[in-house]
Amino acid sequence: MSNLLLPQWRFIDESMSVNNRSALESFAMDDTLCHLVGQQMTVPTVRTWVHDETVVLGIQDHRLPHIEKALPVLQEAGYKTIVRNSGGLAVVLDEGILNISIILSEQEGSIDIPEGYEAMVEFVRLLFPEVAEQIEAYEIVGSYCPGTYDLSIGGKKFAGISQRRLRQGVAIQVYLCVEGSGAERARLIRDLYEIGLQGEETKFVYPEIRPEVMASLSELIGEPLTVSDVGIRVQLLLRALSEGDVQMGSFTPEEIELYSFYLNRVVERNEKMLARG
Template sequence: METLLRQPQWRFIDQSAAGNHFSALQSFGTDDTLCASVGTGEAPATARAWVHHNTIVLGIQDTKLPFLKEGRQFLEAQGYQSIVRNSGGLAVVLDEGVLNISLILPETVKSIDINRGYDTMWLLIQKMFAEFDVQIEAREIVGSYCPGSYDLSISGKKFAGISQRRLKKGVAVQIYLCVNGSGSERAELIKQFYEIAKNGEQTKFAYPEIVPEVMASLSELLAENFTVADVLLRLLNQLKENSDFLFAGQLNAYELGLFPGYYQRVIDRNEKLS
């Protein structure tokens, strides 16, 4: 785990303040672009921070819900746009209190085992909040939205979920961190979405039965009024500790050339799946 977090260089791309000005589709296109550039050696290992306002990101399985249209109309009525990502998992909530972090790592010598990628992000989060006398566990939290074996939780309450994207020898390990606000209110929104989009029908896929009380934010769990900026500082401190050189940057010229193509692919897949 230590070896993946430890990199000769870390480039940090901060898009956490641009939530009102770019869509989550652009974020997924950006991570694909970074996978391609980092994987082919055109850029160093990169950490990207991003925030999107009032967006529900649906998984591919969610598009098979029998009353998906009605479910999405409900979300829109609550003030949320919805998009479909091009990877696994199920619906998650993004808003101004949810910080997303992507670690884009190169598969330089040999392929990165999928659990090793997850463990690297888990280790990073543990180190970021090491001064708190709590255990951050990685296990599925039944009743949460988008449940998985690498749900991060404290005292049985989930505050984060991890996913991965692999492309051209690059691996993007992505996490959403519920920094502040009410975790249970976010879960209640997803619970209502599934109730409307499923409408009591039997489905081949077992969608989660959401129990809002099993989800919380870090601010709620650690009794601290965290802001996204507070958590970003913790992230930067860890990147600095785990590299010889940390620098802030944006997409380089090579990546700016790649981005339109990858972004268009994300748009096309989203339209096809929607």
């Protein structure tokens, strides 16, 4: 909680504005914010973002022995694909999934990796007080992109957390499956692995996806919940955590210049990685 109770927060809401842009742009946004917050050029920041149908592949996914047969299946289902150069495995993005990034600075003291994850777990619990006590953090076997800090209710995963560190800034990112069917999204990733592997043995062990272990918050709470509803909750929570001092608005012209640098870097790295195969 100490990481979240701060004098000021900045809130950048891109839940409506970036959904038709490449998810690579969101990685560049978080890199830029890591730099700005890490170097104390701006206050700690929360960014919300949504992208239309995209499967973000991890490096290992891109190395599936029959990836060239699996990608057309995703495209036929209406999903674009990109490859991220950080850790983790495939995740699904669409208009029913809200991504939240919390960006903190290590200038005043280091934030170790578990501490970063715990800050996001706490943030999500504060966002959903009606089910806070039911939210657990442990690896959900059979989910896509499994990790120690999968968030679940009753054994069904609705969120996954990752971290990015740059220039003394720490970006803790969560994808929250808010609306729609968690199992349907999981079936898409199950198809990716089944077609991409074709039963072959590989050095890297890919997860065996069980769609029944994934669900959306709407399904778990049993009430309709929208991405827009959660965006409002984020804004209200930041006001409570900062005693009302929340800076709104997107990048200044100077910040956009820095963003252009990081966007070029992300795109170039992605192209090099795809060329390596």
